Amino acid sequence: MRKAIICTFGILFLTLALLTAQDHSHHNHDHNHSHDHSSHGHDHSGHNHDHHGHDHSGHNHSHDGHHGHNHASHGHDDHGHGHHCDCGKHDDSFDAGAVAFHHIMDANQFRVFGDINVPLPCFLKSDDGFKAMLSSSFGNAGHGNGKYAIDKYVMVHGTVMRVADEGFPMGKVEVNCYGHEEIVKDGKELPLFTVSYQGKCWKLHEKSTLDGGILGGGITSFYDFSITKNVFTMLLGFLILFLLFRTAAKAYTTRKGMAPKGIQSLLEPVVLFIRDEVAVPFFGHKADKFLPYLLSVFFFIVGLNLIGQIPFFPGSGNVTGSLSVTAVLAIFTFVITTINGNKHYWEHIVWMPGVPAWVKIILTPVEIMGMFIKPLTLMLRLFANITAGHIVLVIFVSLIFIFGGAPSMYESGNMGGSILGTAMAIPLTMFMMAIELLVAFIQGFVFCILSAAYIGAAVEDAHH
Amino acid sequence: MILAKFYPFIPEPGLMLWTLIIFSLFWFLMSKFAFKPIAGALKERENDIQKALDEAKMARQEMANLKSEHQALLEQAKEERSQILVQAKEAAEVYRKEQKEKADSEFRTKVDSALEEIENRKMEAMITIKNDAGQMALDIAEKILNKELKGDPAQESFVKGLVDEIKLS
Numbered sequence: 281m282r283k284a285i286i287c288t289f290g291i292l293f294l295t296l297a298l299l300t301a302q303d304h305s306h307h308n309h310d311h312n313h314s315h316d317h318s319s320h321g322h323d324h325s326g327h328n329h330d331h332h333g334h335d336h337s338g339h340n341h342s343h344d345g346h347h348g349h350n351h352a353s354h355g356h357d358d359h360g361h362g363h364h365c366d367c368g369k370h371d372d373s374f375d376a377g378a379v380a381f382h383h384i385m386d387a388n389q390f391r392v393f394g395d396i397n398v399p400l401p402c403f404l405k406s407d408d409g410f411k412a413m414l415s416s417s418f419g420n421a422g423h424g425n426g427k428y429a430i431d432k433y434v435m436v437h438g439t440v441m442r443v444a445d446e447g448f449p450m451g452k453v454e455v456n457c458y459g460h461e462e463i464v465k466d467g468k469e470l471p472l473f474t475v476s477y478q479g480k481c482w483k484l485h486e487k488s489t490l491d492g493g494i495l496g497g498g499i500t501s502f503y504d505f506s507i508t509k510n511v512f513t514m515l516l517g518f519l520i521l522f523l524l525f526r527t528a529a530k531a532y533t534t535r536k537g538m539a540p541k542g543i544q545s546l547l548e549p550v551v552l553f554i555r556d557e558v559a560v561p562f563f564g565h566k567a568d569k570f571l572p573y574l575l576s577v578f579f580f581i582v583g584l585n586l587i588g589q590i591p592f593f594p595g596s597g598n599v600t601g602s603l604s605v606t607a608v609l610a611i612f613t614f615v616i617t618t619i620n621g622n623k624h625y626w627e628h629i630v631w632m633p634g635v636p637a638w639v640k641i642i643l644t645p646v647e648i649m650g651m652f653i654k655p656l657t658l659m660l661r662l663f664a665n666i667t668a669g670h671i672v673l674v675i676f677v678s679l680i681f682i683f684g685g686a687p688s689m690y691e692s693g694n695m696g697g698s699i700l701g702t703a704m705a706i707p708l709t710m711f712m713m714a715i716e717l718l719v720a721f722i723q724g725f726v727f728c729i730l731s732a733a734y735i736g737a738a739v740e741d742a743h744h
Numbered sequence: 745m746i747l748a749k750f751y752p753f754i755p756e757p758g759l760m761l762w763t764l765i766i767f768s769l770f771w772f773l774m775s776k777f778a779f780k781p782i783a784g785a786l787k788e789r790e791n792d793i794q795k796a797l798d799e800a801k802m803a804r805q806e807m808a809n810l811k812s813e814h815q816a817l818l819e820q821a822k823e824e825r826s827q828i829l830v831q832a833k834e835a836a837e838v839y840r841k842e843q844k845e846k847a848d849s850e851f852r853t854k855v856d857s858a859l860e861e862i863e864n865r866k867m868e869a870m871i872t873i874k875n876d877a878g879q880m881a882l883d884i885a886e887k888i889l890n891k892e893l894k895g896d897p898a899q900e901s902f903v904k905g906l907v908d909e910i911k912l913s
Contacts, residue, residue, distance in 0.1 A: 385751045386759060403758075471749055489754045496749040505758040514766045521770075525778035532785035537792075551782055571783055572775035580770055602752045604759035608767060667752050 376678035380671045384598040387424070387438035387509045389415040392593040395422045400512055402440055404433060406502035408450070415440070415506075417452075429455050429477065433502075434484065436460075436473050438509075441484040442502045443475065448482055458484075470496045510605065513597030517583045525579075554578055558729050562736030570735060573616060577609065578728040585666060585720030589713065600723070601666035603659065610659035613731040618651075621738040654734050658727055665723050669716045676712055679705040878907045 390398040399416035411431055418426025418435035426435030431450050432443040436458045459474035459481065473484040487504035489497030507515070524543055531544040540548050559567040559574055584599040599605055627633060629647040632640055683701025684693030885903050 381750070386756070487756065487758065489756050490760070491754050495754045497754045503757060505761060507762070508759065510759055511762040511766070514763065518766055518770050522773060522778070525774060525782070529778045529781045529785075532782060536785075548782075548786070551779075552786065555783065555786075568783065572779040573771060575779045576767075576771040576774050579774070580767060598752060602756075602759060603754065604756045605763045607755055608760050608763040612767065612771075663752070 374678070374681045374684075376675050376682055379678060380674040382437070383596075383674050384601055384667055384670045385439070386598075386602060388435065388440045388504070388506050389424065389438050390509050390512060390593060391424065391438065395420055397424070397438070398593065400509065401507045402433075403505040403507075404440060404442075404502055405505065406432075406442060408432070425458055427454060428452050429475065434458070434475050436475070436484065439486070440504055440506065441473055441475075441486055442500070443482045444485045444501055445482050448477070453477065466493070468496055509597050510599045510602055513587055513594065513599045514584065514605070516594055517580070517587050517599070520587075521579055521583045550578075551575060554728065558732045562729075562732040563739065566739055570616075570732070570739075573612075573735075574728050574732055577613070577731055578724050581609070581662065581727050582721055582724035585724060586717075588666065588670070589716055589720060598667065598670050600662055601670055603663050606659040606662045609662070609727065610655035613658060613734060614652075614655040616731075617654075617734045617738045620735060622740075624740065625738040654730075658730055662723050662727055665719055669712070669719055673709060673712050673716065676708040677705055679708070874910065878910055881910070882907055 388402055389400050392398055397415070397420065399414045402411070402413050402415055404411045408431065411433065413430065415435065417428070417430055418433075418440075419428045421427045424435070424438035428434075429443065429448070430452050432448050434441055434443065434455060456476040456479075459476065461472050461474070462469050463472045464470075473486070475482050475484055485500040485502065486497070487502060488499045489495070491497045525547065527542075528544045528547045531541070535541065535544070539545075554575055555567065555571055559571045563570050581600055584597075584605075587595050588597055588599060588601070590596060629651065630644060632643045632647070635643065680698055680701040681693070683704070684695075684698035882903065
């Protein structure tokens with residue numbers, strides 16, 4: 281979503297700013313999506329996005345969730361000088377990396393523009409039971425934050441989190457502000473989100489993840505099965521593709537015996553390409569059986585890649601740049617390969633014919649590892665390519681603000697620098713978008729042809 | 745919020761579950777309602793095109809066959825014509841020869857009959873001339889004899905004999 285605003289309006293507005301020569305600090309914080317607290321009423325006590333800036337007492341506090349209680353009295357009064365929750369500290373310098381990383385994150389609401397969000401359904405599961413609601417129930421305190429906590433759940437930067445503490449009330453309560461700091465856990469620097477409620481600082485849990493703590497996630501106090509921004513984008517892509525293909529498929533009956541026309545002639549060469557260049561070479565006479573899967577994978581990935589390229593609602597979702605999505609797609613290929621594997625395939629994995637016994641002993645573990653490495657590479661390649669594309673695009677657009685060199689998000693920067701940054705950002709972004717368009721198709725095709733190669737190897741007839 | 749936690753890289757059960765559901769549905773519905781009908785229609789069309797090409801080829805072949813048949817017929821007709829011409833010429837020749845022979849024979853017959861006629865006339869004329877000449881000689885001799893051998897029967901028969909001899913020769 282950040283890319284949405286930045287790409288379409290950032291450049292346009294900057295030009296406007298040059299014309300009107302008014303206070304462009306205003307424009308700046310419109311465009312770089314910094315956290316302007318004036319917009320939702322409280323002073324600069326809301327967020328802290330800078331882990332360099334805050335003192336180390338912050339770390340210490342965060343280790344102890346109840347520490348906030350001790351400082352409750354003054355913390356509440358003088359609005360965040362770091363005594364509790366770290367709500368107060370505010371480093372305003374523009375951080376392109378942070379913008380980019382936030383852009384590629386999934387979210388529980390779909391940001392359209394500014395503080396306007398499309399609400400999405402939330403399905404949350406914790407020890408307290410199952411909870412279903414709309415993300416808009418959290419209210420809007422700006423910057424993707426919710427105004428309320430509902431049954432211990434809160435909305436922080438567009439993501440649902442949960443108060444870990446037993447003492448926090450159930451039901452709907454209004455919260456003050458959200459904090460964010462870095463803690464060191466198992467030698468890893470990890471973010472810790474906090475919420476301030478009735479002057480106390482409450483630690484927040486992020487949703488459970490399946491990395492087992494290796495990547496900084498792990499099982500927490502709740503699971504999130506919401507229709508997130510990515511799920512929404514997937515459903516949208518599904519719908520668009522289904523309607524397109526349904527139209528084309530119908531045309532084959534209504535326009536039978538006639539030359540293809542419209543959507544039909546747009547999709548037909550692609551379908552033929554996948555059939556003749558992917559399915560037939562790898563599957564031969566079995567092509568018909570596997571063609572629908574290959575086409576599904578190809579169009580699903582390409583469709584979502586392209587929707588992700590649209591820089592505004594309902595595009596911009598980083599679906600195929602999420603490991604969860606690419607992992608599931610890779611699992612599909614893995615499962616199809618495994619259940620369709622014939623005797624010849626398993627023989628080559630378990631006991632490779634035609635090589636000496638001692639080589640077989642080495643080869644077998646390698647082949648078994650290969651079975652799993654193949655889908656892993658599928659998963660990582662797609663993820664890395666799409667995520668990298670999204671990050672680079674945001675960084676290029678951010679050149680405007682980097683060159684502008686504003687001392688903070690709320691002060692005006694250097695006009696000359698901004699112009700230079702814009703002059704660089706426009707061609708680079710255009711170039712990158714063109715490349716990404718290509719990448720969208722290439723990655724879909726690569727996933728498709730490699731899936732065909734893996735499955736094809738498993739169903740291939742013995743030829744020696 | 746920097747690289748501390750790279751959210752897109754962390755597998756989330758919720759997103760994975762939804763991807764599983766959505767992609768399964770996508771695969772099923774697209775296969776059933778889009779990919780299979782399209783693939784079928786494309787195959788059918790390819791077969792139709794192949795069939796049409798084959799038919800065109802066959803039609804061409806047939807046409808070529810017809811053409812060669814026509815050619816053969818034409819050749820035959822030409823041959824027949826020339827044969828007929830030759831026969832006609834021969835017939836004409838024969839007819840002319842016949843006519844000529846007929847004419848010749850008629851001519852010869854006419855000539856022969858003319859020659860015969862001439863011979864007959866000649867003989868007639870000869871006879872007449874002989875008779876006349878005998879008469880004349882007899883008259884002359886009679887006159888001579890009348891004058892010198894008057895009354896001599898021997899002389900008269902002798903002369904008569906002589907005249908007969910002339911007649912006979």
